[in-house]
Amino acid sequence: MGTIIIFIQKAIGQGVCMLLGANGEILTEKSGNLNLGVPGMMYLGGIAGLAAAFMYERAVAVPNAFVGFMLSLLAALAAGALGGLIYSVLTITLRANQNVSGLALTTFGVGLGNFFGGSMSKLAGGVGQISVAATAGAFRLKLPLLSDIPVLGDVLFSYGILTYLAIAISIVMSWYLNRTRQGLCLRAVGESPATADAAGINVQLYKYMATVIGGAIAGLGGLYFVMEYSGGTWTNNGFGDRGWLAVALVIFARWRPLNAIWGSLLFGALYILYLYIPGLGRSTQEIFKMLPYVVTIIVLILTSLRKKKEDQPPESLGLHYFREER
């Protein structure tokens, strides 16, 4: 029983990162932008949140956890949004290719994150290991009372605020996309921008907003990893391939935020499954780490085989839309 609870907790811990990244990417892709810069934006969010907390905690004698929390949250949102904005300017205004721009954003974001994370202590004058204990503590704060319930409290209520925020974002996004007029317009832009344009929808505005806000949400994924998962420390490339798993999760969830919630749980579980299966050699463990990707490929194939209309990627995904070139 104890092992199962820990397994679920760890799976959720892995999944939240991917869920936030995937939520950001779903919003972006719904506008027809295939932003492969997700890993980059997640790195940007992570490092900006850490840097903000770090500078704050160094500047004051007794850091206030709440101030540190807000500062790093805002910094992560802003940095992720900035990544989305760079991508938007390149692909929407300057009409550059989406795939190439996204990959360039990933290169930039990952580089910036590792550069800063690796040299922050030196740049600050050699303070040794970076530690933002107060801020990280705020991110790791469990729900009072509820988390004390045995079993149920451990499984459902033992996480930091970002975990619940991630789920809330999924629910709000699902409502927004499916139940509001703006959400309908956004989906129209992603499916057929020419039609949306003819209907008087401001295609460029929708694309910009979806991509920038999507970037901000993805940035939170990086913040989660740095603050709650790693407890306010940085390891170069420690983030690993979670950014690409977030892209994979979008496909797995078939562009639905609610699917992404349980999808992220499954991905998180698959990601750490090898640690919990007894008798695995080191080499077989590596094969097990393939699972999330293999599962994604299978889902991708199945959705294209079944050709169900509502499971397909947005029709204009990855294609640029310029009114003059119709």
Next chain:
Amino acid sequence: MAGQIHGVHEPLFHISKREDCSLLWAILVRLAAIALALVVCGVVIVMLTGLNPVEVYAGIIDGAVGSSRRLWVTIRDTLALLLVAVALTPAFKMRFWNVGGEGQVLIGATATAAVMINFGDKLPAGALFAAMIAAAMLAGMVWGIIPALFKAGWNTNETLFTLMMNYVATQFVAFCIVYWENPAGSNSVGIINSSTKSGWLPALFGMTYGWNLLIVVVITAFMYVYLRYSKQGYEIAYVGQSVNTARYAGISVKKVIIRTMSISGALCGLAGFILVSGAGHTISTTLAGGRGFTAIVVAWLSKLNTFTMMIVSFLLTFMAKGAIQIASQFSLNENASEIITGILLFFVLGCEFFISYKVEFRHRRKED
């Protein structure tokens, strides 16, 4: 007509396609973008580190071409990047987004290493190299064909499929490394055949990386001719322009997709061979080092012209090598190179707009 426009709100500026873009303008815009990117990088470097950017750029040049050895390492890495970019080109020309170069390179490298480890001392040199090349190309080809089959048959999204295949390949390499590790427990393969040097590409014309140079240049030239003058190259261009037109013209689109991706994958596999046999003589999960992704940018920025790719891959490798040098010189983190590369790419990608389009502001339009 002009009279009717009166009273109608006219946008601040007006964008139109540039029909007659002179070569001079195209070159000027690109040079301006690179210059601007270097200025921005300089500003970023000063802001981050407080170092003198001129010193930093001097360090970059020194690091990339400062000595004969450094120059050759830069050339070696340029060649590897160039080969991957050339390999991806036919797929892109067909508008098939092969984002899986990374995985195809890795799997080719793994096949090469497998042959080196298992047959290194059993086969004569000629047969060994033939087997290594064949294994690498076959492995890359398989990795490329899988997404192509599904694209051709069921229109499965190839960008996402090939992207996922990268990580399946990475984990496969990780599996093989544990299997082959030397010494045991090190979680690395070490230098393969370090004593016998069997399966290592020898020097050619006195150049350590002579074979790399020869292979890559031949493939680059071949790809140029293949795409421009062969019937198959013509078919690829047709499919890329419009699948429906191609079908109407009697081209079997499925066949072209599968054939082209097998070429693309096989050449990526060959790049894996060169990285193992002609450069590192070892295998690791980071062997491809993001080349599969950088090569996409290289191919795209070069407008799929294989000769322009030589310049672009040299420029990017130059910056990367230089940045590693300044990182150690100023004891910074070597990821500075990725920041510089990223900024450079943003500017060069953005500047293409000013080559393809012209922006006319409202006040320029005379009311006549």
